[in-house]
Amino acid sequence: MAQGKALNHPVDLSFCREEFPALEMKVGGKPVIFLDGPGGTQVPQSVADAVVDYLLHSNANTHGFFATSQRTDELLAEARAAVADLLGAAPDEIAFGANMTTLNYSLSRALARELKPGDEVVITDMDHEANRGPWLALEEKGVVVKSARVDPERLVLDWDDLESKVGRKTRVLAIGYASNALGTVNDVKRAAALARQVGAFSVVDAVHAAPHLPIDVRDIDCDFLLCSAYKFFGPHIGILYGRGGVFNRLRTYKLRPQDDRRPYRIETGTLCHEGIAGTIPAVEFIASLGRRAAEAAGHKVPKGRRAAVVAGMEAIQAYEDGLAKKLRDGLRDIPGTRVFSAPEDTVRTPTVSSTFTKLRSDEMAKALGRQGIFVWDGDFYATTLVYDRLDLTARGGLVRMGLAPYNTAAEVERTLEAVERLAR
Numbered sequence: 001m002a003q004g005k006a007l008n009h010p011v012d013l014s015f016c017r018e019e020f021p022a023l024e025m026k027v028g029g030k031p032v033i034f035l036d037g038p039g040g041t042q043v044p045q046s047v048a049d050a051v052v053d054y055l056l057h058s059n060a061n062t063h064g065f066f067a068t069s070q071r072t073d074e075l076l077a078e079a080r081a082a083v084a085d086l087l088g089a090a091p092d093e094i095a096f097g098a099n100m101t102t103l104n105y106s107l108s109r110a111l112a113r114e115l116k117p118g119d120e121v122v123i124t125d126m127d128h129e130a131n132r133g134p135w136l137a138l139e140e141k142g143v144v145v146k147s148a149r150v151d152p153e154r155l156v157l158d159w160d161d162l163e164s165k166v167g168r169k170t171r172v173l174a175i176g177y178a179s180n181a182l183g184t185v186n187d188v189k190r191a192a193a194l195a196r197q198v199g200a201f202s203v204v205d206a207v208h209a210a211p212h213l214p215i216d217v218r219d220i221d222c223d224f225l226l227c228s229a230y231k232f233f234g235p236h237i238g239i240l241y242g243r244g245g246v247f248n249r250l251r252t253y254k255l256r257p258q259d260d261r262r263p264y265r266i267e268t269g270t271l272c273h274e275g276i277a278g279t280i281p282a283v284e285f286i287a288s289l290g291r292r293a294a295e296a297a298g299h300k301v302p303k304g305r306r307a308a309v310v311a312g313m314e315a316i317q318a319y320e321d322g323l324a325k326k327l328r329d330g331l332r333d334i335p336g337t338r339v340f341s342a343p344e345d346t347v348r349t350p351t352v353s354s355t356f357t358k359l360r361s362d363e364m365a366k367a368l369g370r371q372g373i374f375v376w377d378g379d380f381y382a383t384t385l386v387y388d389r390l391d392l393t394a395r396g397g398l399v400r401m402g403l404a405p406y407n408t409a410a411e412v413e414r415t416l417e418a419v420e421r422l423a424r
Helices: 014-019 045-057 067-087 100-112 133-141 159-165 188-197 244-249 273-296 305-332 361-370 383-389 409-423
Strands: 094-097 120-124 144-148 170-176 201-205 224-228 238-242 337-340 351-356 376-378 398-402
Touching (some): 045 067, 067 094, 094 100, 100 133, 100 201, 100 224, 100 238, 120 133, 120 159, 144 159, 170 188, 188 201, 238 244, 305 337, 351 361, 351 409, 361 376, 361 398, 361 409
Parallel strands (some): 120 170, 170 201
Antiparallel strands (some): 224 238, 351 398
């Protein structure tokens, strides 16, 4: 499956730190350690520059017979092409929206027009609520929603349970590419094939996977895939991929004058053009990492943006995997710490979640925040997983630390030292 592959000799990507102005921030005289990436990464200067440049020099609505409007049309086309290169899609299969949640509600409502009472939708207990709530809402019209279990010990999907829930009445299978709470990567290619066997639509939430793994929608063979630019170094923009033929048939809720062609048919209202402008350099940043990593490793520099993006994501995955292992191993060595992670032979993102015997998760997060170490606590909208299945309400959920290419081994060491002092 298209989950990416770690390089044999990971390239240290910390050279990219110079491109992120936020890394100059200090708290209490100490440089900030940004481990909050799973909630949204920091952005390179090029992304901020693109947003400002659009607002100052191209700010207009679309389809006008004047320069700024024409530049906006060109920019939107360029952004679709950039995201298509990120996902392995065609530009006219890429739609933009306010965020993934809003786009997924639009998608679920459109697909609901194909459903009748008694039809079934399968989701999972592992998912972010943004890939559960829009489907659970369809129960109002008599659709039956089934949720596949998570193995609470191994922290992976129970595939036997998932497969038992997919049958002749299944019309939609919605699954997360990777858990934003645990980092577990799911075999979405297997899930898409399972949906196809019963004639169901497959919907993949790739929000948490997109910053860490190469994605190839053709290889996955899914019908729809969603992600968010602000998770991979861009602005707050939601992205929807729709397979060409399926996207053409999608009966969206739209205004009368709205373009009925794909991908415009699901893009209601005026889009956030400045945010979309910033998405282009976010993709270019990933491609630049691929080129520079190839040079550093003595490999042939990839030609074309898609090849460079894949190389960049492979380099990111390999670099982050090493940091994540160091973080997981270090936390496990701290008494009173429980690390929630799938087995070592499982593909995972560099998201490391823990609980601590002596401190609730919010207490640990506050104490680290005062030291300039930014982490998340709670359920991260993976509410069903964290509170209902892992029963962590009394602990205040999890403490979540997420790594990005701009993080370093020295930052991991400083974090472990701080956690050890607090966990005593």
